Amino acid sequence: MKTFTEAKSAVPNLLPAPVLENQTEDSTEFPTEDLRAWFGVKGVLLMYVGNLEGYQGIDLLLESFAEVLRTAPTAQLVAIGGSASDIRKYEAQVRHYQASSNIHFIGPRPIANLKQYLDQADIVVSPRIQGNNTPMKLYSYLDSGKALLATNLTTHTQVLNSEIAHLAEPNAAAFAREILHLISQPELRGKLGEVAQEYISRSHTYEAFSTKLNALYNWLDGELPAVLIS
Numbered sequence: 001m002k003t004f005t006e007a008k009s010a011v012p013n014l015l016p017a018p019v020l021e022n023q024t025e026d027s028t029e030f031p032t033e034d035l036r037a038w039f040g041v042k043g044v045l046l047m048y049v050g051n052l053e054g055y056q057g058i059d060l061l062l063e064s065f066a067e068v069l070r071t072a073p074t075a076q077l078v079a080i081g082g083s084a085s086d087i088r089k090y091e092a093q094v095r096h097y098q099a100s101s102n103i104h105f106i107g108p109r110p111i112a113n114l115k116q117y118l119d120q121a122d123i124v125v126s127p128r129i130q131g132n133n134t135p136m137k138l139y140s141y142l143d144s145g146k147a148l149l150a151t152n153l154t155t156h157t158q159v160l161n162s163e164i165a166h167l168a169e170p171n172a173a174a175f176a177r178e179i180l181h182l183i184s185q186p187e188l189r190g191k192l193g194e195v196a197q198e199y200i201s202r203s204h205t206y207e208a209f210s211t212k213l214n215a216l217y218n219w220l221d222g223e224l225p226a227v228l229i230s
Contacts, residue, residue, distance in 0.1 A: 031113075032109075032113045032116040032117060033106075034120070035078055035117070035120050036120060039076055039078070039104055041076045042074045043072060043073075043074030043075045043076065043183075044072070044074075044075050044076070044122045044123065044182075044183045045075075045076050045077075045078065045120060045121050045122050045123075046065070046075065046076065046077045046078070046121065046122070046123045046124070046125055046179070047077075047078050047079075047080065047117065047118065047120070047121035047123070047124050047125070047146075048061060048077070048078070048079045048080070048081075048124075048125050048126075048127070049079075049080045049081055049114070049117070049118075049124070049137055049140075049141075050080075050081050050082075050126075050135065050137055051081055051082055051083070051086070052079070052081065052082035052083065052086035052087065052089075052090060052105075053086070054130075055128060055129060055130035055131050056127065056128055056129075057127035057128050057129040057130075057151060057170065058079070058090055058127070059093070060127050060129060060151075060170065060171070060172050060175060061077075061125060061127040061175070062090065062093050062094065062097065062099075062103065063097075063172035063176075064127075064172040064173070064175035064176035064179060065077050065099070065102075065103060065176070065179065066097035066099055067172065067173070067176040068176050068179045068180055068183070069099060069102055071180055072180060072183050073102075075102065075179075075183060076102050076103075076104070077102060077103045077104070078104045078106060078121075079103075079104070079105045079106070080106055080107075080108070080109050080117060081107070081108055081109075082105060082107065082108070084107070087105045087107060090105060091105055114140055115140075115144070118140065118141070118144035118146060119144070121144070121146050122146065122147070122189060123146060123147045123148075123149055123179070123182050123183075123189065124141045124144060124146050124147070124148050124149070125148075125149045125150070125179075126138060126141065126148070126149075126150040126151070126156060127150070127151055127170075127175060128150070128151055128153065128155050128156065129151060129153070129170050130155075131155045132154055132155055133155065134155060134156070134158050134159050135155065135156075138150075138156070138159055138160065139159075139200065141196075142164060142165075142196040142197065142199060142200045143196075143197060143200045144193070144197075145193040145194065145196070145197045146189070146193045147165075147166065147182050147188070147189035147190075147192040147193050148160070148164070148165040148166065148192065148193075148196060149165070149166045149167075149168060149175070149178055149179060149182060150165055150166075150167055150168070151167070151168060151169070151170040151175070152167040152168060152169055152170065153170055163195055163199075164192065164195050164196040164199050165192065165196065166178050166181070166182055166192065
């Protein structure tokens with residue numbers, strides 16, 4: 001049996017790392033590509049990272065981005081992740097929208113290279129339309145220093161608010177409108193990214209976690225000194 005003080009001293013010096021769905025782990029297989037050079041990006045680059053299951057809202061994203069291209073024809077969207085069958089399905093939609101020059105599905109990439117990909121984006125997106133759990137990729141998005149646009153649903157708002165992200169109602173018209181707003185406001189994009197990074201460093205690093213946990217143990221030591229835990 002351990003006292004709270006003994007348990008406190010045994011806390012491991014680590015946190016579970018976020019895992020992005022459908023990503024390969026071997027960074028030697030895929031060196032990080034220069035996406036702007038690869039696709040000849042001249043305008044704002046949006047990025048989605050994750051699997052391409054229906055709940056992720058990829059249909060909503062494609063419909064909204066097709067509308068965006070009417071006003072911002074140099075904008076580009078890169079999606080990282082997804083199975084081969086899902087990629088084929090969504091590439092067919094892209095052809096339907098006649099947007100193959102602007103929307104690119106590049107498949108899974110190494111988690112180890114995630115930062116290098118996010119560094120190339122201007123806006124990162126999470127168009128999820130279903131679910132209650134918070135996508136772990138949000139933390140990587142927020143830490144990237146890039147403007148985040150997400151649907152205004154519980155799956156996101158458990159973590160996000162208007163200070164650290166742009167939130168849009170989960171329909172194509174609203175999502176397109178907010179994409180265009182961010183495209184037209186580089187200073188706003190920079191501010192959102194800066195505040196989001198500060199939020200992550202303040203609340204979701206190991207140091208922040210350790211401080212909160214140690215404060216809890218200190219309180220327990222003072223309130224319940226005789227209690228033992230196994």
